[in-house]
Amino acid sequence: MISNTGNTMQLTLFATDLPNVAGRFKGTSDPFAIITVLPDGYESGNKGETLGVTETVKNDLNPTWTKCFNIHYEMGKLKLINIGIFDEVKKATSNTPMGSAAFEIGDILGAKGNIRAKRLRQGGILYAKVRNAPRNDGDLYIQLRGFKLKNVDPGFFSTGKSDPYFEISRLEESDSTGWTPVARSKRIPHTLNPRWKPTEIALDRLCDNDRNRAVRITVLDHERNGKHQFIGSVEATVNTLLAAVTFANDAQKDVDMTSALELKDGNGRFAGSLVVTDAFVNGDDPGSSTRIDGLRLQMSARGLKNVDKGVLGMGKSDPFYVISSRHGNKWGKVMASEHISNNLNPRWNSSRIRLDKLCNHNREAPIQIEVFDYEKDGRHKLIGRAETSVQVLLILAGATNRLNDESRGIDLVGVTGKVNGKLMIDDAEINVGGVSLNAGMEDIERSLRNLMPGEKKSIPSNQATRSRRPSFVEYISGGCQVNLCVAIDFSSANGNPRDEGTLHYVHSDGSYNDYETAIASVGSIIAKYDSDNEFPVWGFSARHNGEMQNCFQVGEEAIGLKGVIRSYRSVFNTDLAMSGPTVIHEVIKVAASQAKTAQKIAEKEEGQAYTILLILTCGHIHEMEETKKALIAASLSPLSVVIVGIGDAEFRAMQFLDDLNVKPPARDITQFVEFQKHKHSKHSLASATLEEIPDQLVDYFHGKGIPPLSVSSTKFSDVKPQEYNKEQDYDLMYDMADDGSMTLSLLT
Numbered sequence: 001m002i003s004n005t006g007n008t009m010q011l012t013l014f015a016t017d018l019p020n021v022a023g024r025f026k027g028t029s030d031p032f033a034i035i036t037v038l039p040d041g042y043e044s045g046n047k048g049e050t051l052g053v054t055e056t057v058k059n060d061l062n063p064t065w066t067k068c069f070n071i072h073y074e075m076g077k078l079k080l081i082n083i084g085i086f087d088e089v090k091k092a093t094s095n096t097p098m099g100s101a102a103f104e105i106g107d108i109l110g111a112k113g114n115i116r117a118k119r120l121r122q123g124g125i126l127y128a129k130v131r132n133a134p135r136n137d138g139d140l141y142i143q144l145r146g147f148k149l150k151n152v153d154p155g156f157f158s159t160g161k162s163d164p165y166f167e168i169s170r171l172e173e174s175d176s177t178g179w180t181p182v183a184r185s186k187r188i189p190h191t192l193n194p195r196w197k198p199t200e201i202a203l204d205r206l207c208d209n210d211r212n213r214a215v216r217i218t219v220l221d222h223e224r225n226g227k228h229q230f231i232g233s234v235e236a237t238v239n240t241l242l243a244a245v246t247f248a249n250d251a252q253k254d255v256d257m258t259s260a261l262e263l264k265d266g267n268g269r270f271a272g273s274l275v276v277t278d279a280f281v282n283g284d285d286p287g288s289s290t291r292i293d294g295l296r297l298q299m300s301a302r303g304l305k306n307v308d309k310g311v312l313g314m315g316k317s318d319p320f321y322v323i324s325s326r327h328g329n330k331w332g333k334v335m336a337s338e339h340i341s342n343n344l345n346p347r348w349n350s351s352r353i354r355l356d357k358l359c360n361h362n363r364e365a366p367i368q369i370e371v372f373d374y375e376k377d378g379r380h381k382l383i384g385r386a387e388t389s390v391q392v393l394l395i396l397a398g399a400t401n402r403l404n405d406e407s408r409g410i411d412l413v414g415v416t417g418k419v420n421g422k423l424m425i426d427d428a429e430i431n432v433g434g435v436s437l438n439a440g441m442e443d444i445e446r447s448l449r450n451l452m453p454g455e456k457k458s459i460p461s462n463q464a465t466r467s468r469r470p471s472f473v474e475y476i477s478g479g480c481q482v483n484l485c486v487a488i489d490f491s492s493a494n495g496n497p498r499d500e501g502t503l504h505y506v507h508s509d510g511s512y513n514d515y516e517t518a519i520a521s522v523g524s525i526i527a528k529y530d531s532d533n534e535f536p537v538w539g540f541s542a543r544h545n546g547e548m549q550n551c552f553q554v555g556e557e558a559i560g561l562k563g564v565i566r567s568y569r570s571v572f573n574t575d576l577a578m579s580g581p582t583v584i585h586e587v588i589k590v591a592a593s594q595a596k597t598a599q600k601i602a603e604k605e606e607g608q609a610y611t612i613l614l615i616l617t618c619g620h621i622h623e624m625e626e627t628k629k630a631l632i633a634a635s636l637s638p639l640s641v642v643i644v645g646i647g648d649a650e651f652r653a654m655q656f657l658d659d660l661n662v663k664p665p666a667r668d669i670t671q672f673v674e675f676q677k678h679k680h681s682k683h684s685l686a687s688a689t690l691e692e693i694p695d696q697l698v699d700y701f702h703g704k705g706i707p708p709l710s711v712s713s714t715k716f717s718d719v720k721p722q723e724y725n726k727e728q729d730y731d732l733m734y735d736m737a738d739d740g741s742m743t744l745s746l747l748t
Contacts, residue, residue, distance in 0.1 A: 030058045066167075079106065141352075163222040234262060246277065297427070318341045320374050331368050491579065504572070515616050535560075540586065599638045608709060651674055
């Protein structure tokens with residue numbers, strides 16, 4: 001038996017027109033969201049699993065949260081999540097609720113574009129989008145600086161400056177929204193030359209691991225009222241960002257702007273420059289031509305000579321360092337640190353330096369470190385210099401706890417040949433192919449040798465050419481329609497439907513009998529993936545219209561599950577006479593024919609279609625050999641057959657069909673489930689009956705070389721929000737337990 005292990009889904013969120021709950025004269029709300037997976041049959045006090053918390057988006061009532069969440073989903077298993085939105089209030093004991101909504105992951109997956117929306121009780125709309133969580137080929141680490149940004153916030157008397165922050169966005173090819181932010185920096189107050197902190201972004205989230213796919217960097221001026229002003233934007237790719245890493249000192253005149261990215265405003269005019277001061281990808285394969293290894297280095301200095309005593313002899317130097325690589329008989333700048341004001345014993349921030357630019361990956365190659373006194377006019381004064389290598393830096397950093405300061409320092413020699421201080425290596429490690437390595441251990445040395453450039457590891461040809469097996473979610477996300485056909489056993493073994501207690505007895509109070517319960521349980525899941533919700537309903541093993549039939553139409557083609565139930569009940573008002581024996585191979589053949597037709601029609605419209613035949617029967621199947629032949633023949637069509645045994649009959653023959661061994665190109669398409677074993681829970685029944693469907697669907701399309709389609713195009717503005725439902729979209733309070741779980745209770 002094939003087991004449906006499910007798929008990992010990636011959930012992203014955004015909202016529009018949220019209520020401002022910050023209070024009078026307190027600006028605009030700072031929304032964040034808490035995502036909680038709810039148990040079946042929620043009751044106040046049950047424990048839910050907190051999936052995670054988004055970042056806080058400052059001063060924004062239309063937030064697009066960049067943080068995404070992975071959630072496991074299996075077809076047939078209810079996966080209900082509650083998303084609570086709160087306004088972050090730092091100086092209060094609790095945050096202010098802004099609204100909550102509940103979503104079922106299968107509902108989102110089955111919607112066009114995999115997007116659902118709900119109106120919130122307090123106002124606003126919350127959108128939830130899912131996609132198959134892709135494989136991540138690494139994380140992009142990037143640090144940006146801005147230069148001469150356009151000032152869009154001059155303030156009073158034109159003395160103000162913008163408070164710039166940036167967003168990095170992915171290109172959404174599946175919908176017309178265009179760009180979705182996946183990373184957002186902190187704002188830097190009152191500057192047109194910001195230096196932002198490093199940002200790390202998963203490549204699957206940024207560009208679906210395609211380093212040549214367009215990404216967009218947008219710079220905005222942060223406004224407290226949430227109406228952030230556009231400064232400029234630029235499009236690039238991961239590869240161009242990696243290639244654009246540029247030396248950038250605090251003084252602008254020291255910056256090489258040849259690789260700078262030019263921002264354009266809304267009119268296409270120059271709005272400033274972005275310099276990539278660092279960029280690399282963790283997790284690159286050692287043999288990859290795009291792999292960029294780096295040295296992470298933190299240094300300090302002791303006893304520097306003071307070369308800037310000021311007018312009254314009271315000042316001190318403002319030291320910074322420059323690291324250079326040798327090119328023939330000349331030194332070329334690779335990077336520079338920030339300057340530390342008025343300090344002869346400075347400790348600089350940690351830096352990361354590309355090994356290809358520093359030493360061409362040769363740790364023994366000479367490098368030069370110079371320490372200067374920073375001057376605003378750019379005429380920096382040399383304090384001292386030293387020639388060393390990456391290998392020496394690694395060794396000195398590794399010996400920090402074993403050598404005294406005198407022994408582990410590097411002499412800085414001034415222009416007169418005198419020692420003008422010592423350079424201390426506080427920390428140093430190299431990152432090779434995403435692995436951080438230090439010096440001094442034999443196994444690390446061995447790893448370094450194995451990972452050095454030029455030693456590409458071969459990939460067996462069968463692995464390189466093997467086609468990746470897509471997932472069920474990828475087919476559904478691409479718009480594959482899952483059609484449901486229902487076939488009902490009307491044999492005399494069911495008993496007289498007019499007698500209470502028989503299997504087909506229709507209850508006067510509207511409650512469901514077992515046939516109806518099975519239809520509703522299974523159909524409610526499949527209906528999520530069927531856009532037209534038109535379900536053929538057939539009967540078998542009965543006399544209808546005056547003759548014995550093993551496949552006849554029950555009522556008109558039903559619209560929705562309620563239509564299926566109406567068609568089923570209406571047949572008892574016809575000339576139907578229950579008969580026998582129980583024969584199902586005819587409905588299997590008809591379903592297979594319709595499945596092929598549906599797929600051909602879908603192909604003409606550049607779509608895909610798969611059909612599930614739900615057979616509900618109470619007894620022993622006759623003409624078993626014909627049934628086996630029908631199933632084997634049907635396995636070549638886009639069809640799965642689910643048989644649900646109703647009642648207390650002996651179903652051993654049914655299990656035989658489930659365990660039927662078939663040889664390629666035939667497929668195993670049959671699943672049998674006894675209703676009585678799952679009668680206690682409609683969710684249990686749906687899970688058991690649909691357990692094998694995802695793998696069977698993928699087996700069919702992948703076996704024929706048919707890949708999933710691209711996610712269907714959807715405008716967010718075209719997504720019709722579901723109305724607020726007080727029975728589902730409840731506001732929750734979160735009480736953290738000692739074990740880390742959260743106890744949920746209704747917010748009154």
